[in-house]
Amino acid sequence: MIDVIVIGGGPAGLAGAIACASFGLKVKVIDEFIKPGGRLLGQLHQEPSGEWWNGIKESERLHQEAKRLSVDICCGVSVYNLEKEEHLWNVHTSSGTLEAPFVLVATGAAEYPIPLPGWTLPGVMSIGAAQVMTNVHRVQVGKKGIIIGANILAFAILNELQLAGIKVDRVILPEKSPLSQKAGEPEAVMKSLLNAAHLAPSPLLRIGSHVMKNNRMRKIGLNFYPKNGMKVSGTPLQLRKAALEIIGKDRVEGIRAADIDANGNVIAGSETIYEADFVCIAGGLYPLAELAAVAGCPFQYIPELGGHVPHHSETMETPLDGLFVAGNITGIESGKIAMAQGTTAGLSIAKYAGKKSETIDQQLQQAIQNVRTVRRQATIQFNPKIDSGRNKMRELWGSLYFSTQR
Incomplete structure (x- = not known):
């Protein structure tokens, strides 16, 4: 049985899959492209430090790490529906229907x-x-x-x-x-x-x-x-x-x-x-979030994040039990931030899956802090008021969902 289905084999999806698999969860990644990597595959630029960011090499590194952890990566497969039935999510794809208690939607962005x-x-x-x-x-x-x-x-x-x-x-x-x-x-x-x-x-x-x-x-x-x-x-x-x-x-x-x-x-x-x-x-870019909408996840229009984004917490969970999001679906940012969010989502899923560890809470908090750090150090911000947008979502989550979970 699959524990986690990751929709999207870009930086967020691969990083999330690696984090989940490192706790022993059985993970399947689905991506419609012919190879994993997402937008990383097209990125090549020199940063102000003089270092080169080579997206192809970075995607290969993530791919190899995922394979080492026995993550099953299926490319050339499209997902057209996502629905919850009792305790399992049904993921309907061009190759049939898959089931898992946890789904990470990391579908990235599309162009206006x-x-x-x-x-x-x-x-x-x-x-x-x-x-x-x-x-x-x-x-x-x-x-x-x-x-x-x-x-x-x-x-x-x-x-x-x-x-x-x-x-x-x-x-x-x-x-x-x-x-x-x-x-x-x-x-x-x-x-x-x-x-x-x-x-x-x-x-x-x-x-x-x-x-x-x-x-x-x-x-x-x-x-x-x-x-x-x-x-x-x-x-x-x-x-x-x-x-x-x-x-x-x-x-x-x-x-x-x-x-x-x-x-x-x-x-x-x-x-x-x-x-x-x-x-x-x-x-420009906007969050590619249709699958989260099909699943029934509530949305908020936040221009600072690039448009309509699914409600989510800093641990990348949504209000729907077992559904998590990471990467540009949550707001338009760089590949490095998408990877940091993916790791956060993977750790959060592992915690919800009951993978007990003395350090998982500490790792999760460190991952959240790492997202903030990477964002603060980002060379390019596609939306200059990204911090304001993230604060809006954080406040929304705190007011609508946190109190109901206590």
Whole structure:
């Protein structure tokens, strides 16, 4: 009999499986991709310390440790339903139904789409798809591309595309609309990027970013922002340029763009055509939490965490007995934090499963503290107010659930 089913073989799922298996629990990991690792498989970047973060190597390390502990990893299998029947969870998959008293949902995140005319042409992809094609499948997505959307994820993957020898001609904004929302507003974009200004390759950009954090100076800066943009890792970031349409007959041939004012409004008569053979749309990430919803887990909308997230405690349990969550399903953060959360969830499951140990409570508290430490030391925060979002969830859990458990 399986003790724990882990849905998602990314950093959170693998770390959770390892923690569970280290206490002797029989664990099965299910992932729809062809190999375990999740988003780790596409990550490759140099940190401010000078060290390289190689996601492929990290995923291999986790994979080998899980195999050493006899974790059963099944790839190429999708989960479409999750329901509780008496004391067991039924996990319905493309390969049949599985049963276990404990389930860890670690499904990660998905990308927000930003629809615009021409986005169905061959050669248009999400920025995450470009990362996977380049770093996982070793496929060159094109020779000259344009990124539509300026956010932390876009610039992280921009560097990875450049490392692979792929030219990104420019980064511009999507046209301001109800669908693009703040992604099409220069001031909102600049404000979000300032939270990662410490990563800017130029000392001038780093110094200037401190000035721009002042609201008045930021508005002045946008009004005088260079028309040709400012270079980030050699690629122009054009905050005053928006994509109106992706053009091409049978595949991407370029984009039609226009100048925009500081509020994101298109300036009439300023349209320009830029040639490109691929386009990446960067809309940002949101928690991929549908399975938790199908299971009946209550949700809360917390923008600081990236959207709707399932109710959960710091020990990663949900209000549903035997159901745990970890990783980006609980809020958009880095792979390192996802791993720390996965370990916390695994220890919590082991405790609930009755795996008595003199040190399990201490290990669990250390794991919770480690999540906080890793978060505090994180180089990149996808949502700058992540601590505020985590506090909201902590307060919600304390007010709604803790009192009922005593």
